[in-house]
Amino acid sequence: MSEYPLISVIIPVYNASKYLHRCIDSILVQDYPQIELVLIDDGSSDESPIICDKYASEYVNVIVEHISNVGASLARKKGINLAKGVYLTFIDSDDYVAVNYVSAMYKAIRYYDTQVAGCGVQIVAVDDKIQRESQPQTYLLEGEMLMSRFFNYEFWGMCGGLYEADIFQQLIFPKATLSEDYFIKTQLFLYDCRMAYVDAPLYIYEKHIGSLSKTPLSVRAFEEFENVSSVYDLIKVEAPIYTSLAFKNVVETSVKLLLMGTAKERMQYKTLYHPISALLKNTTGEICNNPYLLKKIKIVALILRFFPAMSGVFNWILR
Secondary structure, eight states: OOSSOOEEEEEEESSOHHHHHHHHHHHHTOSOSOEEEEEEEESOSSSHHHHHHHHHHHOTTEEEEEEOOOOHHHHHHHHHHHOOOSEEEEOOTTOEEOTTHHHHHHHHHHHTTOSEEEEEEEEEETTOOOOOOSSOOEEEEEHHHHHHHHTTTSSOSSTTEEEEGGGGGGOOOOSOOTTHHHHHHHHHHHHOOEEEEEEEEEEEEEEOTTSSOOOOSSTGGGHHHHHHHHHHHHHHHHOGGGHHHHHHHHHHHHHHHHHSSOHHHHHTTHHHHHHHHHHHHHTHHHHHHOSSSOHHHHHHHHHHTTOGGGHHHHHHHTO
16 A cells, blocks of 8 residues: 555535534645545535535546435435545544644554544634644544443444544445434444544534534434444344444433423324334333433333323423
């Protein structure tokens, strides 16, 4: 392999003109010498398409594809198909990265000979000072150490990671898009339960109006239950040692959905709640004996399976 193989940075873009320059510029100044930038304009209605085209006209390593609005997940898949890099990384168009984001993860992935590398994420408000780390520490996460952190909601996102491009040919992409990354990352770690980790916040997520807000009660909200359930089913077969951890996430997602919205709003989605209620009713023993579920979550789950009208009380208790 070349000392500096091509690395493709894939950015799905949708109405991100306010932040897009910052995001793209943070890639173009990377200290890694061989970068391809793949911009997927997902049917934007603002100035984003013009911005993308301008960068493509000025930089030979910038590729733009304009598509009709299909959502970030399918836009990212389009980027994977277009990318020519040996490794891939993903960035959301309203985020940005440190100058050594690519190089630090590349060094780590090569040093530990893994298929996946990851780095820390810093969440900042507008005008906050950014934490810089020019010589970050790296270490290998594997086996139970990796999976226990993963099932406790670390490393779920595809952003903030570097991946061998070939591994995406082996993966199943779910139809449900909420928590899709959790399902994809589970497959990655089942193929190779190791991750080279750069212990520095090289990926920068800025909180602002319009940033990934809380998902409202809707048909789409139930996609999270579909994906966490799919992970649970997969783990039971492929890695049963982690079954209790995967089940914990199913129960926590179930409780979250049962507490969403008002009673009147939940009645509109009564059919979609049936699989959740059935799961809770059929797994009483597993819920009670799960060592990873908090006691208050167990109590709420067991009561809500029969008395969903009590959700208002539990919303107050769990705050």
